[in-house]
Amino acid sequence: MKIKNILTIIFIIVGLYIVLDFRDHNFQRAIDACIAGSKKLDKPMTTQEAKEFCENQINTGK
Secondary structure, three states, rough: OHHHHHHHHHHHHHHHHHHHHHHHHHHHHHHHHHHHHHHHOOOOOOOHHHHHHHHHHHHHHH
């Protein structure tokens, strides 16, 4: 009975770590896609401007 509880706690901790790690990865991929899309605008932005714009847009969408 004790072993099951300990294993459950370990699996929950590992699961939370994986979810939080992939959340950051997906955020970075979204920013990269946004930056790539901004290069096709009529008035392309610099990379830094596009990154700041994309981060603001993604954060306000949450």
